Amino acid sequence: MIYFLDTADAAAIARLCDLYPIAGVTTNPTLVAREKRPFPDVIRDIRAVIGDGAMLHVQVTGRDAETMVTEAKKLADLVGAGFHPKVPVTAEGIKAIRRLAGLGFRVTATAVVAPQQALMAAVAGAAFVAPYVNRLDMIGGDGARVVADIVHLCRVHDLGTKVLAASFKTVQQVHAVAMAGGQSVTLPPDMLEALLRHPLTDSGLAGFAADWAAAYGEGVTTLDLI
Numbered sequence: 001m002i003y004f005l006d007t008a009d010a011a012a013i014a015r016l017c018d019l020y021p022i023a024g025v026t027t028n029p030t031l032v033a034r035e036k037r038p039f040p041d042v043i044r045d046i047r048a049v050i051g052d053g054a055m056l057h058v059q060v061t062g063r064d065a066e067t068m069v070t071e072a073k074k075l076a077d078l079v080g081a082g083f084h085p086k087v088p089v090t091a092e093g094i095k096a097i098r099r100l101a102g103l104g105f106r107v108t109a110t111a112v113v114a115p116q117q118a119l120m121a122a123v124a125g126a127a128f129v130a131p132y133v134n135r136l137d138m139i140g141g142d143g144a145r146v147v148a149d150i151v152h153l154c155r156v157h158d159l160g161t162k163v164l165a166a167s168f169k170t171v172q173q174v175h176a177v178a179m180a181g182g183q184s185v186t187l188p189p190d191m192l193e194a195l196l197r198h199p200l201t202d203s204g205l206a207g208f209a210a211d212w213a214a215a216y217g218e219g220v221t222t223l224d225l226i
Contacts, residue, residue, distance in 0.1 A: 002184035004055070005192065006166060008032045010045040012189045017050060024055030024082065026130075026166070026186040028110070043078055052081060057108050057128075057164075057186075059086035060096070068096035072105060084128065086110040089117040094124050101125025108164060113141075115149040122154055122161035128184070132167035133177060143167070144176035151181040171195055 002023045005013055008031040016022060025046055035042050047056060056079050060071040072085035085100060087093045088111040097107050101124065108128040109121030113136055118129040129150060133143030147165055154161050162183040168174055168191050177185055187195075216225065 001178055001182075002162075002164075003192070004057070004164065004184060004186035006031070006186040006188050008035050008042050008046065009189070010042075010049050013046060014049045016189055016192060020192060022050075023184075024057070025050055026057040026086070026108075026164070028059050028086070029061055040078060043075075047079060055082045055084055057084040057086050059088075059110060063090075063092060065092045065095035065099065068093065069099050069103075072096075072100055072107075076105070084108045086130070087126075089121050089129075094120055097121055097124040097126050101127075110166075112150075113146070115146055115153055118150040118161075118163075119153045119157070119159075122159040123157075126161055128162050128164040130164045130166045130186070133165050133173050134167040134169045136167075137169075137173065143173065144180045147177050147182045148180035151183075 003021060005016060005022055005025045007013060007025070008027045013025060032039060032042050043058060050056065058075050058079060060068040062068045062071055068087055075085060076083050084106050086108045087096050087100070089109050097109060100107050106127035107125065108130055109118065109126040110130045112118050112121070112129050112131040118131060121129050131143065131146050131150060133147065136143040136146060147163055150163055164184045164186060165177045165182045166186045168185070168187055171194050174185055174187065174191070174195060
């Protein structure tokens, strides 16, 4: 599993990259706009935190393929090594994916909600496809099933495209995607941290701490005893 952070908050990225095995960051226009700072500054700050070469997915905002391709080229200069242009799975987006893939870009096809969208993007040359899990679940769909179908289609048709599942609200959704064979997920900070939280873990550790303190003293570690 490849874990990405889905945020443009550089402070949160710095804190979580220190703790967890984070491969990179994904952003979208909403996340960047939420920072209320100049766009280039937001991207440069993220790059400074995650380091040169780490994967950074930044979405184009143009509507036509020509603009998307031009945006991607300019963003590549801003982001540097590890840049993945995010391109929506519209008709113009597929055209842009084909052109960008031909130029050597590792494109992430975004706004995916159906397996056939993902398959088309994969055939066009996308390195990642990003299905929206919770958005599907919220309208009675099955986001994990869509992920499983995409994984199956890419395997059957011998495509190297990976799933980068997005849009999560519960740990169960993340688990279901992992069980379905999704190769990567992008998670907001609170969702990433929720993957480790469990009351039985907390109570178990509390019991260990109490027993240890009773025997050896509060605040004593093995370093004090060896």
